[in-house]
Amino acid sequence: MFEGQNHYVIIGNGVAGNEAAKYLREHDSDSRITIITAGRLLFYNRYELPRIFHEDCDWRDFLVNPPEYYEKNRIIVRRNSLVNTVDSARKTLTLDHKEEISYDALLVASGGRNYLPEHLTDSAHLFDNFQTFRAAQKVRDTLPKGGKVVMLGGDMIGLDLARNLVVNNYQVTVLASEQTFWPHVLQNSERTKFLEALEHMGIEVIDGLAVERVEEGGRGMSARKIKLGDGREIFADIVMSFYGLTPSVEFMLGSGVDIERGLLVNTHLQTTDKSIWAAGDVCQIWSSEENRYRFYYGWKNVKMMGEIAAKNMTGEDITIKTIPDENIFLNKKNEIDSPYWEYE
Numbered sequence: 001m002f003e004g005q006n007h008y009v010i011i012g013n014g015v016a017g018n019e020a021a022k023y024l025r026e027h028d029s030d031s032r033i034t035i036i037t038a039g040r041l042l043f044y045n046r047y048e049l050p051r052i053f054h055e056d057c058d059w060r061d062f063l064v065n066p067p068e069y070y071e072k073n074r075i076i077v078r079r080n081s082l083v084n085t086v087d088s089a090r091k092t093l094t095l096d097h098k099e100e101i102s103y104d105a106l107l108v109a110s111g112g113r114n115y116l117p118e119h120l121t122d123s124a125h126l127f128d129n130f131q132t133f134r135a136a137q138k139v140r141d142t143l144p145k146g147g148k149v150v151m152l153g154g155d156m157i158g159l160d161l162a163r164n165l166v167v168n169n170y171q172v173t174v175l176a177s178e179q180t181f182w183p184h185v186l187q188n189s190e191r192t193k194f195l196e197a198l199e200h201m202g203i204e205v206i207d208g209l210a211v212e213r214v215e216e217g218g219r220g221m222s223a224r225k226i227k228l229g230d231g232r233e234i235f236a237d238i239v240m241s242f243y244g245l246t247p248s249v250e251f252m253l254g255s256g257v258d259i260e261r262g263l264l265v266n267t268h269l270q271t272t273d274k275s276i277w278a279a280g281d282v283c284q285i286w287s288s289e290e291n292r293y294r295f296y297y298g299w300k301n302v303k304m305m306g307e308i309a310a311k312n313m314t315g316e317d318i319t320i321k322t323i324p325d326e327n328i329f330l331n332k333k334n335e336i337d338s339p340y341w342e343y344e
């Protein structure tokens with residue numbers, strides 16, 4: 001596809017980026033491969049982060065590949081490196097500290113982050129998150145024994161954390177919203193049944209009330225105070241927002257590729273620029289069967305996207321097929337289960 005030694009650059013050190021790097025190396029043994037990530041660690045399994053509550057573990061326990069893997073496969077990982085801009089005409093990207101990096105082909109696998117509703121952005125500093133090992137460690141260290149977490153929204157990422165917190169004797173209140181089971185879409189009657197199942201799992205649910213404000217708790221009280229639409233105030237040691245994911249695309253604005261919510265890609269995972277591909281939570285994929293753009297989440301889908309993008313970047317011609325929506329269900333113990341909680 002290219003002459004000489006190709007430089008493949010991957011933005012993002014998650015499932016999609018690492019899966020792509022693996023296939024790029026397999027399909028183009030002479031190439032240069034560079035993964036760029038804002039994070040400090042090599043690829044670790046974020047789905048396993050809730051383990052931090054019930055095991056005495058450190059960051060090494062979460063690494064998917066040992067450091068030697070990258071050396072052996074000649075994959076350079078640039079950590080602590082935030083991409084600020086991409087210039088598709090010059091085939092370069094610029095890091096926060098102004099360094100410029102050239103690519104022959106670029107894969108954007110920058111994932112997404114928790115969405116915070118507009119009216120709560122002033123109090124963003126009062127929210128914790130669970131997006132990185134560091135953030136998870138902070139939550140664990142901040143929570144007192146038996147302490148209370150209030151989750152706004154829910155979503156399947158938040159609910160996974162909630163069930164792990166309850167098992168470890170913490171208290172969790174979910175302020176339910178339309179996104180409580182996101183990315184699953186539920187009809188009203190089903191939604192009620194699954195909210196009841198959450199209570200059965202030991203998670204308190206408050207449904208139908210807007211969150212007006214989040215404030216500091218004040219002296220001698222819990223660290224956070226949440227004001228609800230009916231005037232009620234509830235207290236928490238930690239507040240988190242789980243209203244689904246917003247794709248991380250800011251650095252692609254002005255790059256020349258088309259963006260809606262995510263990076264728009266065709267069924268080959270190629271953006272509107274022929275040297276730029278995207279995979280994982282960041283991309284919005286054209287579905288020819290459904291005649292619309294859509295997102296696909298979850299470990300196995302994201303992995304598959306990394307593989308398809310890498311193979312197409314090395315000259316193959318693979319089309320992603322429409323993936324049916326995943327189903328949420330109740331298991332034999334009448335507890336919620338979901339394919340979004342599964343990973344290998």
Ligand SMILES: Cc1cc2nc3c(=O)[nH]c(=O)nc-3n(C[C@H](O)[C@H](O)[C@H](O)COP(=O)(O)OP(=O)(O)OC[C@H]3O[C@@H](n4cnc5c(N)ncnc54)[C@H](O)[C@@H]3O)c2cc1C
Binds near residue numbers: 081280
């Ligand atoms: C704690 C946690 C638990 C989760 N649990 C589930 C679950 O149970 N089920 C589920 O379906 N999904 C879950 N998810 C969602 C999950 O993130 C995705 O489905 C999947 O892991 C996404 O992989 P990805 O490779 O697309 O992106 P990510 O894994 O999000 O990786 C994105 C990478 O891009 C890097 N990056 C972003 N912007 C920049 C930039 N400007 N410059 C440099 N680097 C950048 C980040 O540092 C990161 O390395 C969870 C997410 C989290 C945080």
